[in-house]
Every structure is written in C-alpha cells, then in structure tokens.
Amino acid sequence: MKADAVELRRIRMPLVAPFRTSFGTEAVRDILLVGVKGPDSDGWGECVAMGEPLYSPEYVDGAHAVIRDHLLPRLAAAGDLAAHHVAPALAPVKGHPMAKAAVEMAVLDAELAAAGRPLAAFLGATRDRVPSGVSVGIPGSIPELLDIVAGYLDQGYRRVKLKIEPGWDIEPVRAVRERFGDVPLQVDANTAYTLGDAAHLAGLDPFELLLIEQPLPEDDIAGHAELARRIRTPVCLDESITSARAAADAIARGACSIVNIKAGRVGGYLEARRVHDVCAARGVPVWCGGMLETGLGRAANVALAALPDFLLVGDVSASSRYWERDLTPPFVLEDGYLRVPGGPGIGVRPDPEVLASVTTSVETIPWGSLAGG
Ligand code: OSB
Ligand code: MG
Numbered sequence: 001m002k003a004d005a006v007e008l009r010r011i012r013m014p015l016v017a018p019f020r021t022s023f024g025t026e027a028v029r030d031i032l033l034v035g036v037k038g039p040d041s042d043g044w045g046e047c048v049a050m051g052e053p054l055y056s057p058e059y060v061d062g063a064h065a066v067i068r069d070h071l072l073p074r075l076a077a078a079g080d081l082a083a084h085h086v087a088p089a090l091a092p093v094k095g096h097p098m099a100k101a102a103v104e105m106a107v108l109d110a111e112l113a114a115a116g117r118p119l120a121a122f123l124g125a126t127r128d129r130v131p132s133g134v135s136v137g138i139p140g141s142i143p144e145l146l147d148i149v150a151g152y153l154d155q156g157y158r159r160v161k162l163k164i165e166p167g168w169d170i171e172p173v174r175a176v177r178e179r180f181g182d183v184p185l186q187v188d189a190n191t192a193y194t195l196g197d198a199a200h201l202a203g204l205d206p207f208e209l210l211l212i213e214q215p216l217p218e219d220d221i222a223g224h225a226e227l228a229r230r231i232r233t234p235v236c237l238d239e240s241i242t243s244a245r246a247a248a249d250a251i252a253r254g255a256c257s258i259v260n261i262k263a264g265r266v267g268g269y270l271e272a273r274r275v276h277d278v279c280a281a282r283g284v285p286v287w288c289g290g291m292l293e294t295g296l297g298r299a300a301n302v303a304l305a306a307l308p309d310f311l312l313v314g315d316v317s318a319s320s321r322y323w324e325r326d327l328t329p330p331f332v333l334e335d336g337y338l339r340v341p342g343g344p345g346i347g348v349r350p351d352p353e354v355l356a357s358v359t360t361s362v363e364t365i366p367w368g369s370l371a372g373g
Helices: 060-077 083-090 099-114 121-122 142-155 171-182 195-207 221-232 243-252 269-283 295-304 351-357
Strands: 003-022 025-035 040-045 129-131 133-136 159-163 185-187 235-236 258-261 287-288 337-341 359-366
Touching: 003 060, 003 287, 003 351, 025 060, 040 060, 040 099, 040 295, 060 083, 060 099, 060 142, 083 099, 083 269, 099 121, 099 269, 099 295, 099 337, 121 269, 133 142, 142 159, 142 171, 171 185, 171 195, 195 221, 195 235, 221 235, 221 243, 235 351, 243 258, 243 269, 258 269, 269 287, 269 359
Parallel strands: 133 159, 159 185, 235 258, 258 287
Antiparallel strands: 003 025, 003 359, 025 040, 129 337
C-alpha cells in the first residue's frame, strides 16, 4: 500500500473507575493512536503502553518518541509498505513491542481496509462471537469487591479475574467463592510474588481457580516451572511471553500450561497469531489479554480471540466496563459474548466527534519527509 502521512495522535480518556493492580493505579488513560493516511485507505493502530513504565518498560511518551524518531524512518527506508514487512523492518530496534505493534496494526488495518478484507478472516478466526471476561482491580475492601463482582456477573460476564498481591489473595478469592459458588474464576499477580511464596500460593489450591497469571517476575522462567510443580492451580504467563519463541521456550520448560496473548506485548497481531500457533501445536490453550483499550484495540482483540486455540475466556470486556463513551460504536455484551466485527480491516472507525473531544495533540508526519519515503 501507499502512505501519504502518518498521524501520531494523543487522546485522554478517563476510565469509569480507577483500575488498581499490584503495580499501580490507572484512572485516566493517555493513549497514543497511530493513523496511517493513504490514497486508497486509512488505518488505525492503538498503542497499549500505559502512562508509566510499571507493567513493562514501555510507556506512552517513550512509545511516541520511538515511533517518531526510530520506527517510522526505518519503515519508510524499507520501501514497500506492507503489514508483513513492518516487523522485519523494525527488528533492528531492540524492544519496544507496543510501539511496533501500534505501527503494524495501523498498516494492517489500512491494507485490509483497501482490500475489503476483515482482520478476523485474515487472522484465521473460526467464530463470529467471543465470550467476554472481566478483570477486577484491587478495591478497598472485601464487601466492595463482592459488590463489583456481583455487578459484572449480573451483566453476564462469563469469567472473572481478580488482581492479587501479597496481602490481597487468599481472602478475596475465598470470599468470591463463598458468595458466588463455582463461577469461572482466575487471578493475576503481575509479578508480585517470589518462589519463596510457593507454600502461601498453594493456599489457593482448594478454590479450583482456572489459573494463576504471572505470579513471579517476567524473567523467572525457572521459578515459574518450579512453582508449577509446587501448586495445583495451573500457571499462566503474561509478561514473560514476549514472542512466539519465548512461548515455545516457557512451555518446553514447564513454566506454564496456559498462555495469555496480548498483541502489544509481542510486537503485533502477526506475532500474536504465531504465539497462538505455537501454543496450539503444543496443546496449550490461550486466551486474549487486555490493556484497557478503546474500541479500536478492542476490535482487533475480539478478532484475535476468535481464533481456534483461544479456548479460555479473555479479558475482552464490553466498552462500558472502561468508558462512559467509547471512541467507536460500543462493544456490548450479548448473552455474555462480544460480536466479532465483520467490516474490512479492524471493522470499526472512531466517531469523529468523540475523537475530536478526547484529542490532546496531533502530530502529522508527511511520508515524503521520512528518509526513503
Ligand atoms: O496484567 O492483564 C494485565 C491491564 C493493564 C495492564 C496489565 C493488565 C491489565 C488487565 C486489564 O488485567 C485487562 C482489560 O480489561 O483490558
Ligand atoms: Mg496480566
């Protein structure tokens, strides 16, 4: 495809409620959107980096700078602009998977939009709707937690994930089990524990959780393998899985029996599909993680989650779980499911009025001003 310009647009969107995890609290999302403007079509990418480098080393200001100063010039210099050329062209730049993923998503959306092809079909989706789960942050008290979970179950969410940390783990899980019975339940620690906590984490065993997500630091594959031998709850990795190769390695070493896939964490939807394929070939089920996306990122996540090895319910919630008003027509729960967009590309477009009202800055880079562009 051809590009005339790339737009780096920053938007500011308050969450309906602050989201607290072991690594910090997010109340307002400061999000970078990448717009590829071409003569035949436009494409949108959403960068999932947070405001601060607390989930991973990336953060939105850093992603903005690396896209502008290092990624776009390399992409233009590589010549032929196509989604499958993006990752190879950007590979010399170390790290920055969320920045790379946002660029690739924009190119992929523009390319598929021009071809009239939906992302879901392109990725190999086999379903037209996906079950919706919800990730519950750490609230102030157990009664507050039970109210929040009750509200989500009333709306029809098909699985609940509780964020945990030392001091907020066994008791909230016990309370949810006592109140809501055998609702599909899992926990996410975002690296908050060490292997020394193995005996304590074994205290979760009686609650028959679907999985425990990323209990130990991201580089501790051996530790996760040892922990997996010491607890009954299946171990799932999020932060540790940075590529299809990392997934294959973690699985081979017994560090996880389930994988969370986030396109931003692995450098894009094309690599996310490879992670899916590697896991499927090894009999390891996957599920789609979330990064508090707008309807743009959500549309792509729903498409990804419709692939066949997404056998567990993902953190792909309805727009209303995050936003008063989403950037796109809202994703709504229908009997606990979200519909996979059927239109070309990611299948959704920002509402121009909402987009204008949340925009804090726009930087337009003419393609011709980039080396080789
Ligand atoms: O670890 O899965 C995580 C949000 C931001 C950063 C990391 C994580 C999360 C979530 C929320 O759990 C998932 C969502 O609903 O988007
Ligand atoms: Mg996680």
